[in-house]
Amino acid sequence: MQAVPKAEIAASAHDRVYRGLRTRIMHGQMAPGQALTLRGIGREFDVSMTPAREAVNRLVAEGALTMSSSGRVSTPELSNERIEELAALRALIEVELASRALPRAHIALIDRLQTINATIADVVSNRDSVGYIRTNLEFHRTLYLRAQAPAMLAMAETVWLQLGPTMRALYGRLRRSEPPQYHRLIIAALKAGDEPGLRLAVRSDVTQGLRMLAG
Amino acid sequence: MQAVPKAEIAASAHDRVYRGLRTRIMHGQMAPGQALTLRGIGREFDVSMTPAREAVNRLVAEGALTMSSSGRVSTPELSNERIEELAALRALIEVELASRALPRAHIALIDRLQTINATIADVVSNRDSVGYIRTNLEFHRTLYLRAQAPAMLAMAETVWLQLGPTMRALYGRLRRSEPPQYHRLIIAALKAGDEPGLRLAVRSDVTQGLRMLAG
DNA sequence: GCGCCGAAAATGTGATCACAAACAAGCCAT
DNA sequence: ATGGCTTGTTTGTGATCACATTTTCGGCGC
CATH class of the missing domain: 1.20.120.530 (GntR ligand-binding domain-like)
Structure with a gap:
């Protein structure tokens, strides 16, 4: 359920999600302005909303995603x-x-x-x-x-x-x-x-x- | 409980915690190597573990805090x-x-x-x-x-x-x-x-x- | 005295849930 | 037809909880 059942290094769930989204954004696999939802990310990576939110917050902090005033996230459209x-x-x-x-x-x-x-x-x-x-x-x-x-x-x-x-x-x-x-x-x-x-x-x-x- | 009951802008809980810890670190109010716990942060800012964890994760992502392999966080001791x-x-x-x-x-x-x-x-x-x-x-x-x-x-x-x-x-x-x-x-x-x-x-x-x- | 072991306390992680705000769609009045 | 209102749905937020792991500490043997 949580922690690390595997004997290997076994990255945490939010780290898997973070890395997945990060390379997708950095490699240009997402268009500017594309929207994301926490539940959608959770479904895709097979995790709950909590690690999805952590990954998204981290990407927002790094400027890789923008968050509207209502909390919706999307890839940025830069000036x-x-x-x-x-x-x-x-x-x-x-x-x-x-x-x-x-x-x-x-x-x-x-x-x-x-x-x-x-x-x-x-x-x-x-x-x-x-x-x-x-x-x-x-x-x-x-x-x-x-x-x-x-x-x-x-x-x-x-x-x-x-x-x-x-x-x-x-x-x-x-x-x-x-x-x-x-x-x-x-x-x-x-x-x-x-x-x-x-x-x-x-x-x-x-x-x-x-x-x-x-x- | 959550969202924004106030009529003003009313920052979210994790943002209050983030800003509080951030200025404390940036202004040199914490010694290198000082440890932090999620429950302790939550008690101090009067929030649950969830926003405390979000704030800490964000600071770790920015290099303001270091996280040991077991997840414990502390201020970094730089080489x-x-x-x-x-x-x-x-x-x-x-x-x-x-x-x-x-x-x-x-x-x-x-x-x-x-x-x-x-x-x-x-x-x-x-x-x-x-x-x-x-x-x-x-x-x-x-x-x-x-x-x-x-x-x-x-x-x-x-x-x-x-x-x-x-x-x-x-x-x-x-x-x-x-x-x-x-x-x-x-x-x-x-x-x-x-x-x-x-x-x-x-x-x-x-x-x-x-x-x-x-x- | 010193080191090791085991139990207890502490800690991080992630799932689930309740709730409020935001959005969308439909409906009615004009 | 169109603008405003209402209702239903979607979405983010944060609290709570269960659990594995780590850490701490007391006691025992040598």
Whole structure:
């Protein structure tokens, strides 16, 4: 019924729900403005309202969901000012993370980044926008993990989370056909140990997509 | 029993608890490692365990409290690496906020900052460390509110929250007797419209206190 | 004195329930 | 037909409870 009957780590119910909703939002599987109900979430994850409410409250606190004055929750529809602000936050934090990862970026990491980049080319040719968002985030997270800065990475992921539904709306309608050009620049700067070039490449990659939405 | 019997806005119970605990943590009224129980919180705020648990979960999600594997919560005891990281985040975000506030900083704002700064001198002479932390944060928040960047300000406040108990431990034992020198530099740079000077002053003010802790 | 074990108290978790507010749909009057 | 009112349904909120786990503490053996 509760606690942990399993011998394994066995995450709590509210954590399962939280993680499920979180990746769904971050990967752009929900459109902006989409509504959610506690009982519906409970049914879907086979839990009662209590853990569903905990998960939803946590996501609201992180800005991944918005709550109306009557308590109804839905994915946010961001204003252009908010989008610009979040893009600026991405640039600030992720440039710092990349810079801290640079001294520790060995060849194995660069190889992994190139593999992920090839996967991005695949999903782009398949017009799979949620696959694109997920793989793109994996590219960035793989790099930033090397920075050994968990608090900064958590901040960056919170920003990604807030932009999730907006990114879906963005990439869903612009239907790009080529992989992101700046990823190649990032890899090149990593290989060359070029810190200013890396900072510029990351900043460009982060602000590129969002610019056309706010324009 | 629930909902909103009052005619006013009437915040929900979990929000009252959340806000109460939040300011207590952010202002340094709790020592690092201090334990909390749901039933104790419920007794203190006169609510049941449910809203107490919601408030605690939210604070855990924001990094203001840590939860052991058995679910017990306490204020965090940060490692030096984590402190350095959070200080770097403060520097990144707050320098940007100050820079964005600069073009909108009129004389009324500067007057207000000087008033707050005078209050800081008072509480410092009274050896009131929680008053110092609260007024110092008020100084920064007053400036950053002018940046019109709510997402960035929320990020900065989350970092303050995580540093709350540590700041208490820090300022509680170093017993400074003079008001922060860099606040005067911030005000001077605002008056002169000197953006590089402002960035440097804010970065210095933010990293100054934490440096001696990690050293 | 010191360490270990077992019972009792404390604590977190999640299900269930009652209730108020919000929303939706239908109905009537004009 | 349309606007306002009413009723029924949906939804979030918070209290209460049962239960597993953890923690605490007293006592016993060595």
